[in-house]
Amino acid sequence: MKATEKFTSFQMPKKAISTLTKIITYAMVVNMFFFMLEIFTAYYSNLPGHTHSITYLFAGEHGHHELVPYMWTFIICAVASLALLIPPKLRNNMKLLPWALGLLILATWLDKGLGLLIGGFNPTPFGTITPYWPTGKELIISAMIYAIGALVVTVLFKIATSVKEDLGQSQALPCGCSSEDECECAPAEEAA
Numbered sequence: 020m021k022a023t024e025k026f027t028s029f030q031m032p033k034k035a036i037s038t039l040t041k042i043i044t045y046a047m048v049v050n051m052f053f054f055m056l057e058i059f060t061a062y063y064s065n066l067p068g069h070t071h072s073i074t075y076l077f078a079g080e081h082g083h084h085e086l087v088p089y090m091w092t093f094i095i096c097a098v099a100s101l102a103l104l105i106p107p108k109l110r111n112n113m114k115l116l117p118w119a120l121g122l123l124i125l126a127t128w129l130d131k132g133l134g135l136l137i138g139g140f141n142p143t144p145f146g147t148i149t150p151y152w153p154t155g156k157e158l159i160i161s162a163m164i165y166a167i168g169a170l171v172v173t174v175l176f177k178i179a180t181s182v183k184e185d186l187g188q189s190q191a192l193p194c195g196c197s198s199e200d201e202c203e204c205a206p207a208e209e210a211a
Contacts, residue, residue, distance in 0.1 A: 037111060040120075044104040047123055051097055054130070068144070075148065076138040083141075083148045089133050096126035 061069035074080055076090045103109050103119035110116070142148050153161070 036113075036116075040104065040110050040116065043120070043123065044101070044110065047097070047101060047104070047127075050127070050130075051101065071142045071146075072138055075141050076134055080142065081148050083150055085150055085152075086133055086138055089129050090138075093126050093129035093134065096122045096129070100126060 058073060061073050071080065075083065076086050079085075079087050100119050100122035103115055104123070109119070137151055140149070140151070
């Protein structure tokens with residue numbers, strides 16, 4: 020979003036940013052709630068198939084501790100991002116917002132990418148652990164998928180900003196606000 024504002028006259032309205040960050044915050048709170056339910060269910064039921072996977076991810080088992088630092092990093096990033104996103108004063112701080120969202124993305128990627136996919140298959144039903152790390156080809160394919168996603172987002176942003184510019188909506192004002200925001204410089208500009 021910052022790149023779009025830097026290279027075009029498009030300025031995202033503050034109300035839209037506020038609404039999007041609230042939605043993202045609620046989604047992460049729900050994600051963490053379900054994560055805590057998963058841990059509670061695993062240890063309360065005491066079923067080996069559930070407890071072994073979580074123990075493997077957060078404490079390691081049978082000498083395999085490869086994912087432990089990543090899973091604890093996920094917890095730290097998730098808690099830090101929620102600590103920055105839940106209070107409205109911090110959530111509406113535009114200097115902190117990119118950092119909070121970056122932590123949230125990292126936490127989600129570690130949880131879903133490593134914890135769900137790699138940790139979900141270990142230990143096997145036979146009680147063995149098969150360590151897995153992606154090969155170079157798999158990493159290149161993943162990078163290509165992210166690149167295609169970035170290309171699609173870039174094209175869609177280009178179309179959206181062009182339409183907004185043609186309609187004269189969401190244009191940057193001299194004070195840095197959007198033309199759709201209520202600020203002090205908008206009436207002064209209209210009077211001139």
